[in-house]
Amino acid sequence: MGSRDVTAGKAAISHPRVWWRLWRDERGVVAIAVAILLPVLIGFAGLGVEVGMWFAVQRQNQSAADAAAISAGLEYAAQIQRGVRTDSVAATTAATTAANCNLFSTSSSSSNSVCPLPSSVSNTITLYLCYGFTVGSGTCNTSSSNGTLTAVQVVLTQPLNTAFANFVTAIWGPNINTIKVTTTAIAAFLPHQPPPPPTACSLPASAIPDNNGKLPKCLDVFLAL
Amino acid sequence: MITVLRRSLRTRDGGRDAGAIAIEFALLMAFMPLTVLAFGIVDYGEVMGQAANLSAIVRGAAEYARGQVVQNNTLPQPSDLGTLLGVPAVIFSTTSFCTCAGSTDTTIQQNYMPVTCGGNNPCGATPGGDTRVLKYVAVSGSQLYTPIVSGTWSFPGSVNSRTVLRTQ
Numbered sequence: 001m002g003s004r005d006v007t008a009g010k011a012a013i014s015h016p017r018v019w020w021r022l023w024r025d026e027r028g029v030v031a032i033a034v035a036i037l038l039p040v041l042i043g044f045a046g047l048g049v050e051v052g053m054w055f056a057v058q059r060q061n062q063s064a065a066d067a068a069a070i071s072a073g074l075e076y077a078a079q080i081q082r083g084v085r086t087d088s089v090a091a092t093t094a095a096t097t098a099a100n101c102n103l104f105s106t107s108s109s110s111s112n113s114v115c116p117l118p119s120s121v122s123n124t125i126t127l128y129l130c131y132g133f134t135v136g137s138g139t140c141n142t143s144s145s146n147g148t149l150t151a152v153q154v155v156l157t158q159p160l161n162t163a164f165a166n167f168v169t170a171i172w173g174p175n176i177n178t179i180k181v182t183t184t185a186i187a188a189f190l191p192h193q194p195p196p197p198p199t200a201c202s203l204p205a206s207a208i209p210d211n212n213g214k215l216p217k218c219l220d221v222f223l224a225l
Numbered sequence: 226m227i228t229v230l231r232r233s234l235r236t237r238d239g240g241r242d243a244g245a246i247a248i249e250f251a252l253l254m255a256f257m258p259l260t261v262l263a264f265g266i267v268d269y270g271e272v273m274g275q276a277a278n279l280s281a282i283v284r285g286a287a288e289y290a291r292g293q294v295v296q297n298n299t300l301p302q303p304s305d306l307g308t309l310l311g312v313p314a315v316i317f318s319t320t321s322f323c324t325c326a327g328s329t330d331t332t333i334q335q336n337y338m339p340v341t342c343g344g345n346n347p348c349g350a351t352p353g354g355d356t357r358v359l360k361y362v363a364v365s366g367s368q369l370y371t372p373i374v375s376g377t378w379s380f381p382g383s384v385n386s387r388t389v390l391r392t393q
Contacts, residue, residue: 113339
């Protein structure tokens with residue numbers, strides 16, 4: 001036994017038979033397999049959890065986008081009813097307030113007097129005016145040549161930093177550091193049914209609402225996408 | 226005789242593999258925490274699924290409440306929502322709140338400030354011409370959750386969701 005060890009030791013590096021014997025030797029294989037597969041196993045479990053989180057955020061943001069679209073739609077409907085020029089600042093503020101109330105942070109959400117939230121500079125809320133929108137089409141034509149203003153589209157974007165996805169994609173590159181969760185909602189405003197009296201939809205800009213602060217019913221605002 | 230047997234065992238391959246079983250058993254023991262991890266993943270999926278389900282339920286309840294306020298100016302009772310949607314396990318709460326309309330004039334301090342709903346228009350004194358009251362309904366829902374692996378992970382005891390919709 002001693003002489004065999006000496007022989008193997010002399011030719012350990014150069015002798016091809018030693019390498020062949022090492023290749024065929026099955027001892028310790030399980031330890032190597034575990035060492036290789038354990039990080040992969042945990043990595044993919046983490047990736048599954050992380051992707052699940054993305055979809056949870058998207059689900060939450062969709063509620064915020066819907067509420068923001070309704071709020072912006074109500075604001076535009078009031079402006080149309082009162083015959084004033086469409087004020088995108090007021091509509092954006094209304095949409096932002098509604099989004100904040102549904103847990104979507106924005107750059108100014110900490111100063112929201114109704115639903116304060118910690119501010120997030122990277123989250124954005126964008127409004128698009130839809131002209132000649134038809135319910136069911138699902139597309140927002142932003143050119144005024146398509147008809148009258150009948151809907152508003154709200155787009156929320158939230159970048160999320162990745163951890164496991166960054167690690168996994170780094171293997172083949174380019175690695176993904178952040179993903180952007182985007183949610184969209186469209187609120188349409190169409191004439192109220194039964195048709196309102198003409199005076200309800202052509203109010204002066206200085207029209208005084210009723211005791212509850214409501215204007216006469218002129219347009220119905222509803223989610224169209 | 227015993228000496229012969231011992232020598233025989235020592236020279237056979239079975240004698241060389243004797244320690245391998247112990248090593249592989251030790252590796253298997255190292256995998257035991259992975260079983261807990263697997264249950265934790267199942268729990269996580271269950272929590273996420275229940276949260277998504279509750280979110281949809283509360284969203285539906287908020288849409289219903291909004292419709293009731295727009296049509297009848299009445300806020301539904303929380304117990305009515307559970308019965309209506311067929312989810313007695315969900316604990317609802319409903320509230321409404323109002324703000325004055327916003328204005329592009331930044332000197333006006335009343336922009337979107339909370340006011341009391343109902344009664345005489347509380348935004349009537351707002352300068353800037355826009356005396357509308359913006360009314361919102363808020364519906365919250367809560368549902369208890371018991372994880373499979375109790376106490377191992379810090380899972381919440383309940384899942385919650387809240388939806389706020391503007392009505393006017």
